[in-house]
Amino acid sequence: MITLSRVSKAHGTDPLFRDVTFSLLPGRRVALLGSNGAGKTTLLEIILGRQDPDDGEVNRAKGVRIGYLPQDVAEPGEGTVLEEVLEGAGEILALEKLLRHLEHQLGETTGAEHDAVLERYGNEQHRFEQLGGYEIEAEAHRVLAGLGFAPEDADRPVRELSGGWRVRVALARLLLSKPDLLILDEPTNHLDIESIAWLERTLVEHPGALLFVSHDRDFIEAVADRVVELAHRTATEYVGSFSDFVEQRELRMEGLRAAQKQQQRELADTERFIERFRYKASKAKQVQSRVKRLEKVDRIEVPEDHDPKVRFGFPTPRRASRVVLSLEGVTKRFDDTPVFTGLDLTIERGWKIGVVGPNGAGKSTLLNLILGLIEPDEGTVTLGTNVDVAHFAQHQVDALRQDRRVVEEFSAGLSDEHRGKNVRTMLGAFGFSGDAGDQEVQTLSGGEQTRLALGRLMANAANLLCLDEPTNHLDISSRDLLEDALVAYPGTVLLITHDRHVIRGVADHILDVRDGTARLHPGGYEEFLERVGTHAATPASGSALSDGRTGARSKAKEADPARDKRREAEHRNQLHRVTKPLRREVTKLEAALEKAEAEVAELTRAMADPAVYEDPRKVAELVAAHGRAKDLAGDLMQRWEAAQLELEAAEAGIAG
Numbered sequence: 001m002i003t004l005s006r007v008s009k010a011h012g013t014d015p016l017f018r019d020v021t022f023s024l025l026p027g028r029r030v031a032l033l034g035s036n037g038a039g040k041t042t043l044l045e046i047i048l049g050r051q052d053p054d055d056g057e058v059n060r061a062k063g064v065r066i067g068y069l070p071q072d073v074a075e076p077g078e079g080t081v082l083e084e085v086l087e088g089a090g091e092i093l094a095l096e097k098l099l100r101h102l103e104h105q106l107g108e109t110t111g112a113e114h115d116a117v118l119e120r121y122g123n124e125q126h127r128f129e130q131l132g133g134y135e136i137e138a139e140a141h142r143v144l145a146g147l148g149f150a151p152e153d154a155d156r157p158v159r160e161l162s163g164g165w166r167v168r169v170a171l172a173r174l175l176l177s178k179p180d181l182l183i184l185d186e187p188t189n190h191l192d193i194e195s196i197a198w199l200e201r202t203l204v205e206h207p208g209a210l211l212f213v214s215h216d217r218d219f220i221e222a223v224a225d226r227v228v229e230l231a232h233r234t235a236t237e238y239v240g241s242f243s244d245f246v247e248q249r250e251l252r253m254e255g256l257r258a259a260q261k262q263q264q265r266e267l268a269d270t271e272r273f274i275e276r277f278r279y280k281a282s283k284a285k286q287v288q289s290r291v292k293r294l295e296k297v298d299r300i301e302v303p304e305d306h307d308p309k310v311r312f313g314f315p316t317p318r319r320a321s322r323v324v325l326s327l328e329g330v331t332k333r334f335d336d337t338p339v340f341t342g343l344d345l346t347i348e349r350g351w352k353i354g355v356v357g358p359n360g361a362g363k364s365t366l367l368n369l370i371l372g373l374i375e376p377d378e379g380t381v382t383l384g385t386n387v388d389v390a391h392f393a394q395h396q397v398d399a400l401r402q403d404r405r406v407v408e409e410f411s412a413g414l415s416d417e418h419r420g421k422n423v424r425t426m427l428g429a430f431g432f433s434g435d436a437g438d439q440e441v442q443t444l445s446g447g448e449q450t451r452l453a454l455g456r457l458m459a460n461a462a463n464l465l466c467l468d469e470p471t472n473h474l475d476i477s478s479r480d481l482l483e484d485a486l487v488a489y490p491g492t493v494l495l496i497t498h499d500r501h502v503i504r505g506v507a508d509h510i511l512d513v514r515d516g517t518a519r520l521h522p523g524g525y526e527e528f529l530e531r532v533g534t535h536a537a538t539p540a541s542g543s544a545l546s547d548g549r550t551g552a553r554s555k556a557k558e559a560d561p562a563r564d565k566r567r568e569a570e571h572r573n574q575l576h577r578v579t580k581p582l583r584r585e586v587t588k589l590e591a592a593l594e595k596a597e598a599e600v601a602e603l604t605r606a607m608a609d610p611a612v613y614e615d616p617r618k619v620a621e622l623v624a625a626h627g628r629a630k631d632l633a634g635d636l637m638q639r640w641e642a643a644q645l646e647l648e649a650a651e652a653g654i655a656g
Helices: 040-048 081-086 090-108 111-130 133-146 151-155 163-177 193-204 217-223 242-277 281-296 363-371 406-412 423-428 434-438 446-458 476-488 500-506 525-537 544-559 561-607 610-614 616-655
Strands: 002-011 014-024 029-033 055-060 066-069 181-185 209-213 226-231 234-239 323-334 337-348 352-356 378-383 389-392 464-468 492-496 509-514 517-522
Touching: 002 040, 014 040, 014 055, 014 226, 029 040, 029 217, 040 066, 040 181, 040 209, 066 163, 081 133, 081 151, 081 163, 090 111, 133 151, 133 163, 133 193, 163 181, 163 193, 193 217, 217 242, 217 500, 226 242, 234 242, 242 281, 323 363, 337 363, 337 378, 337 492, 337 517, 352 363, 352 500, 363 389, 363 464, 363 492, 389 446, 406 423, 406 434, 406 446, 423 434, 446 464, 446 476, 476 500, 492 500, 500 525, 509 525, 517 525, 561 616
Parallel strands: 014 234, 029 209, 029 226, 066 181, 181 209, 352 492, 352 509, 389 464, 464 492
Antiparallel strands: 002 014, 002 055, 226 234, 323 337, 323 378, 509 517
């Protein structure tokens, strides 16, 4: 479909990347990874034909249809949301227009001409039906719903929407167009967690090729079957998911380090020979041969890991009261539409709270109520004693002085008591160590400016930190920095983010905002998901259905207890007879899977030993064995899941 061969690009004399080679084929889902400034967007534009490479070739199959979602969409048209999305189905709309024209001709023609028009109408109608023309509007509504639009939003003019919702419209339009190659640049930036989950499922089912840029590890893990990492001015392709990429990259680095170490030993031996026999006439030929060999050696280089390894030491804030924040009976409306009604909430000192919920449910409104930026219509919002609040919103990046050096802008945001000799240390904790602190702010990428604004905010001694989508535009290493900083932060945190990995790493409470209220769940994100899933699967205890069934069972039991006991015994015997072979199969597969996974773990540990790489034959054997063990474990996992589902279905069928 599209192949890049040894593609290179430079900005002036500074090389951006070189020798980039990979292919985009039907069915492949490729994640393009790289730090801010590595050249990901430039590479996308080369693939799209908007920029030319300095060297190398880009071969595109004839007639390939490409759909592209940039981070910032162009100015919208004058149509409604539904009209804009339906424009993605251009071929279907053109066919529909042709069919209307042919219908008109049918009424205007007779005889042989009428028969010819009728035959063409039949052919075009069949094609229209094959393309899904009769279901296209329903499909558009389904896509809009998946991306978080309410049914009534379909008739809203696109111009009324915020930038984030316009990006969703553009994404919906692309998904409806079903291009041969779909290219997405940070598609999750403006989505909530539920819409991201829907998009993951949709992209996995996309029949064409997919290339996307993302820094959301969970999203990459769910969607990608290949990873192309743009780093150290070149690109390396890895087959598998994000976790496979991490494992393979580490093995590759270990192999390079071992090979470099072996090469350095051999070079040292050669240099010692040259030095020892340099002035011995009888060895002159051998010496010259080794000198020439040294000059031709292609030295193995191990790319340095430039991700900052830092420890965080924040100023200690003053001690706040145990209850940091309380909301009592809070109601908030916008244009007579209630966002919260009678909301009660208490937050205690030291909690790290991940705020989740669909877009439009009121997460940002809740932060604004807490910050005092808006007033409740009813109820009270009370901060505890000695509570100092710091707030991060996207506009804070826009407020940075572009003409200042990084260290000057960082210092300017600190309070007088913290603007001292440890500024460089604090700045280094956010990835601006050494000369990086002397750059001008205007030379930083968007992600680096976000990191600077976050660092300046967190270096002050506030004890309640409110963050609204701080991960937007941050690359993976910067998100790791933010995660580590929030874990080390000594105060209370309220964090809104769609990055599930960051929530999982930081939060010890989850605040679920939806349906006009906010429910606080103690525990981390995984515990929250388990709790919500269990709760959602259980009928409400006070429902008419639940009460009615319970009452009917009670009356039957009172009528004939002995009969009920016989039936229960018969049911247990039947359940045991039918499910016995299935349970045996599940147990057998569990044991085999446990053994296979233990073998994978053992081989992985063996491959992590640098000494292994001194023997190329042993490395090849280990890699092959590791691959076989992973394949076996994957096959056993699929068989175990299928057997488990069959067992559960059998038990449910008998229970029913």
